[in-house]
Amino acid sequence: MFRMLHRVNAFRASKTNLKENWVINPLKETLVRKRWFSLANEMERIQLYEKLDKVERQLLLYSFINKRLELQFKNRPDNQVKDRAVAQQLKTLLKLDNLKMKRILWDSPVIEKICLYEAVHPVKSLWDIKRRFGPDRRVYGLFTDSLANEPLAFIHIALLPDIANNIQSIINSSQVYSPQEFQCAVCYTITTQRAFGSINLGRQLIQSAIESLQKEFPQLKTYATLSPIPAFSTWATDQLDVNRSKLEDYKEILMDMCAQYIVSTNKGRVLDPVANFHFNNGAIPQQIQWKADCSDKGMNESFCMMINYIYECEKMKDRWESYQKKGNVVV
Structure with a gap:
């Protein structure tokens, strides 16, 4: 438990400087997005992706899907219609109906x-x-x-x-x-x-x-x-x-x-x-x-x-x- 508290505090200290890059999973993904876009070519990105565990890969993928859908619908004049459209496509893609x-x-x-x-x-x-x-x-x-x-x-x-x-x-x-x-x-x-x-x-x-x-x-x-x-x-x-x-x-x-x-x-x-x-x-x-x-x-x-x-x-x-x-x- 004390080790857990130490990790919580260490993460919180690192988050202060990485707030804009915090995607979803604070255990490791605080740095993933920044590293992903800083890599020069696709091969390096593939190598990075292979180092992530299954959960981190899924969460990173979900984050990119969510961002892409938000961009796709960003010009909709009605914010609520836009949000419902993004949410419905995201739920379908991620199979989140059985929560x-x-x-x-x-x-x-x-x-x-x-x-x-x-x-x-x-x-x-x-x-x-x-x-x-x-x-x-x-x-x-x-x-x-x-x-x-x-x-x-x-x-x-x-x-x-x-x-x-x-x-x-x-x-x-x-x-x-x-x-x-x-x-x-x-x-x-x-x-x-x-x-x-x-x-x-x-x-x-x-x-x-x-x-x-x-x-x-x-x-x-x-x-x-x-x-x-x-x-x-x-x-x-x-x-x-x-x-x-x-x-x-x-x-x-x-x-x-x-x-x-x-x-x-x-x-x-x-x-x-x-x-x-x-x-x-x-x-x-x-x-x-x-x-x-x-x-x-x-x-x-x-x-x-x-x-x-x-x-x-x-x-x-x-x-x-x-x-x-x-x-x-x-x-």
Whole structure:
């Protein structure tokens, strides 16, 4: 386990300088794409390809297919039509119709990849890893037979008495709740491998996770998220000069601006990519949380704010269809 944590930290250090080249599989493929295009001739590329293992070859191929399809459809005027066309061709080519959701346990052989691929809240320590797989936490992944030990997407869920209003209370808290206290299932991070970014794996994963939790804990009343607002500060500072050292003075106006930003649209889509993801899956915004992520990342992205989205199972399908077809946002 300590060796695994060392590899996680080593990868994270290397990723800082190779961010633009990070394709999908961080174990080795951080360098593959850069090396591939730097090679002078086809023979050298063939030699490089032969050095990759089976999974790395498939992931690299999927990445190139995804990029080629995006270029093929890039001139479509309707972004949603374009995305659906790319996704459908990608699913057909990659045979991704038979995806299976599995719960990922502490002793799972894929736990190292879960830690490495985590894109929202990076793993910081061995304690952090153990806490994310504790008795009041659940981690689920989507898998396909052709990549049995490769999570295409995965979700982390905290089982809590109430909806969480800050991320520190989830990832830094040592308090473990008993099943009798579980009232809310709060998704606090969901990650999809970039090779499959054109396919909405999140919807199937969230639906399947909720169904699994309903069977295991029928007393759960609320299915929610605690989600970042990654581009809000950029959007807000175009309109308002914020003194970050006196952030509390701007609370009321920033909260109002954030509420406006979450539902602001362009060409039938909301501006915020995370909001777009959740609206595409049938969620509704519930509450903007002040000082919910006081990390440097949280300050830079959203002035430390986060947002809860609510998933109401019986209404999800109608809501995502309304958003996709008409651009309607339910608040």
